[in-house]
Amino acid sequence: MAPEIHMSEPMCLIRNTEEHLMTNQEALRILSAITQPVVVVAIVGLYRTGKxxxxxxxxGKERGFSVGSTVQSHTKGIWMWCVPHPQKPDHTLVLLDTEGLGDVEKVDEKNDTQIFxxxxxxxxxxxxxxxxxIDQGAIDLLHNVTELTDLLRTRNSSDPNQTEEPAEVSFFPDLVWTLRDFFLGLEANGQAISSDEYLENSLKLKEGTDERTQTFNLPRLCIQKFFPVKKCFVFDSPARGSKLSQLQTLSDDELxxxxxxxxxxxxxxxxxxxxTKTLPGGIQVNGPRLESLVLTYVDAINSGALPSMENTVVTLVRRENSAAVQKAITHYDQLMSQRVQLPTETLQELLDLHRTCEQEALGIFRKHSFKDDDQYFQKELESLLSAKQDELCKKNVDASADLCSTLLQSIFKPLEQEVAQGVYAKPGGHSLFLQRMEQLKSQYRQRPGKGTQAEEVLQKYLNAKEPVSNTILQTDQALTAKERQRKEEQARAEAxxxxxxxxxxxxxxxxxRRAEQQRRHQEQLRQIEAERVKFEEEQRRxxxxxxxxxxEEAARIKAEQEAQLRALQQQMxxxxxxxxxxxxxxxxIIS
Incomplete structure (x- = not known):
């Protein structure tokens, strides 16, 4: 168990009310903090049977789960106790004690099936x-729950047309059948048998096809199918007489x-x-995943149905990978906000920053992603990051345009004032006007940090001032036609x-932009090639x-053969x- 988890006593995980099942948020918080794989042991049985x-x-405790000493059921709902696994390092043992079945005080008997x-x-x-x-009643009770397999099977329950049975129900737990106060002799046909053989004999099928035989065989077939791994333990009575009511206070010497x-x-x-608790596809369950399973199952039961395991795994994958995508996007946004000051001087500068932050975001995703085998969520992340890049490029353009417009208004404001005052309404005025324009354009271009839209915004501004230039030109009577033509041509050339x-x-x-797209494509090809080379190297190894x-085996055989030959030669x-x-x-003698 994770070192930060300390449960000195059990805690209610799922509370059983008359209306519905309720999860305990404090217990879920404890589960969410367990990073180790979990081994989950749950016990079910009739109430007041010593579970x-x-x-x-x-x-490993004398006290913890409530042990009653009267005919009244003590445990309600499902109680949880997380302790370090005594034989599996870096694993947490999660013990689940359940509400007793068949409690006469219970209002709604369907809760038995839900808890089971x-x-x-x-x-x-x-x-x-x-x-x-082991009697027919106990077998029927277990069978009643395994009949829910249509809701537990590994197929996708959202497909109403799928009717095939699953090849195996690998998500079902191992079954351990405990018989308390066992009074029968363990023998069959005059021969001693083990408790496991007793269980197998109890679940053995009868031959025949009549309705009575089929009714007898049906629950046994169901139990054998869904619990391929089975074990049976028989327990003598722990104590005699009145001592039974004080069981948890008795020492081993008194038992x-x-x-x-x-x-x-x-x-x-x-x-x-x-x-270890494992889901289909070999998914090992840790604390947060067990928390997710609890929430999924309780919500589904409260809504009137039980989920399929496949849908549960899909939900788990979607939840964890969606969270991983969000973490990566958040990390990207934080990095970009720290490193990028808009507008950037060039587009390439922005693309380089994006690429660096993108790689860090992908690293965050890979660290937190879960069974993204077809890279569906990674591709979604890459698409979101690409959209982020496009959005940044647009913001970069807008920021540059706004900055340049403000700068132009500031630099060209004296010129506009001079035009309004008629400074250039004289012979040679147009030439002076153009010279002044050149000075101000040079001043504008020398200012750093304008961004990618510097020339675009300048050209739009100059185009807007073209009528002013034409007006000054028309009033410039001192210019000859040739000079006027030259100036016009010069202006057009500059434009x-x-x-x-x-x-x-x-x-x-x-x-x-295209080079960046090509680089991404080449990077993907390099990754594919690297994975292929790695695979081939592993095969060669x-x-x-x-x-x-x-x-080594041939050398060993040869050595053995040579040793045998030497031994034979020595015998000869x-x-x-x-x-x-x-x-x-x-x-x-003859002599």
Whole structure:
């Protein structure tokens, strides 16, 4: 469990009211802070059958979950206790104790089914606690909930035309059937059997196709199908007589030794064989995901239906990845607000800043994304970032235009005042006017920080002042026709040059946009190629390992064969030596 989580005692996770199920926000907050994978053990059974006592033992505590000493049910709804897993480092053990089934004080019996279904949905190990023996009533009770499989199966429930059964129901938990106060002898056909064999025999199908046999087989088929992993524990009575009402205060020495042994084996099995809560697709569940599952299931049950697992996973993926996209966008906006001062001098400067912040935002998304296998949400993020870039470019243009307009009004204000005062209404006035215009244009162009629209806005301003220039030209009687023609041509050339500059600036901006698009495309191709090279390198590494293992195995076999050959040669040499000795002995006897 995450070090910041400390639960000294259980807490209600889901409260069962007469109207609907309610989640406890404080319990959900605790779940949301658990970053480790979770192992979820839930227990269900008739009320007053000792479920809470077992869960306290799994928590390693004498007290915790409420253990009643009267015929009245104690646990209401579902209670949660998060503790460190005793045998799985970096895992949290989440214990869920449920409201007892069959409580005579309960107003609405359908809540039994809802609590039962929630325990199956949320757990990775499901403990079914019953009394005395496995009978038809206990089987039917378990079957009644597994009949909800049409709502639990891994297909997409939004498709009403899909009727095929799922290939497997891998999201169902392991089943541990506990029998309390077991009084029967564990034997069949005169032979001793294990508790697991007793469970399998109880779920064994009868041969036949008649209606009675089918009715007998149906619940057993359903249980076998949805709980392929099953385990059974039988418990002797923990104590005798009045001591039963004081069970949680009794020490092990005061309990039935057989019960203490049964309890130890049960806890050991749970700890050793417990598995991480996993959703279809191999999705490991941590605290926040378990919180999401609780909210999804409770909302669905309150609305009158249970969700399919596939839809639950899709909801989980959508929720986490949408949040990852939002985190990335927020990070991008923060970076850009810190680094970008509009207007930028060039479009490329803005594009470079965008590209840097875009890469950091994508890194934030990849860090927080969850099973975005088809990169749907990454593509959505890239589309949003592209729109952000377009919006920034537009803001950059607008900021530049506003700044340049203000600057032009400031720089050319003296000229406008001179025109209004008639300074240029004299021979040679037009030439003076043009010179003054050139001075002011040069002053304007020398000012830094105008942005990308400097020439565009200047040209629009000059075009607007063209009638003023024409008026001054017409009143300039001192100019000869030739001089006037030259000045007009010069003015047109300058206008054409300005237009050329404007168009060139637009062309350069367009080329920069296209170059940026090409760079993105090339970057995507490079990423694809890098992934392909990485995959091929991994395949070559696997082949090298396999070849090395084959060579080592061949060397080992060869060494064994050579050792056997040497041993055989030594035996043959010994036999020849023995034969020679016998011949020499016989020769001595004959002599």
């Amino acid at each position: 809470s006592y077992l869960m306290n033992k799994l928590a 279904a929630l325990a199956i949905l949320l757990s990775s190990i499901f403990v079914y606690n019953t009394m005395n023996k 039935n030794p057989d019960f203490v042994q049964d309890l130890s084996e049960f806890c050991s099995h749970i700890f050793t064989h417990s598995k 054409a040059l300005a237009e050329t500059r404007r168009l060139e600036a637009l062309r350069l901006q367009e080329e920069q 696997i082949r090298r390992i396999q070849e090395q293992k084959a060579q 040499e010994a036999m020849r030596e023995l034969s020679h000795r016998r011949h020499r002995h016989n020769d001595c």
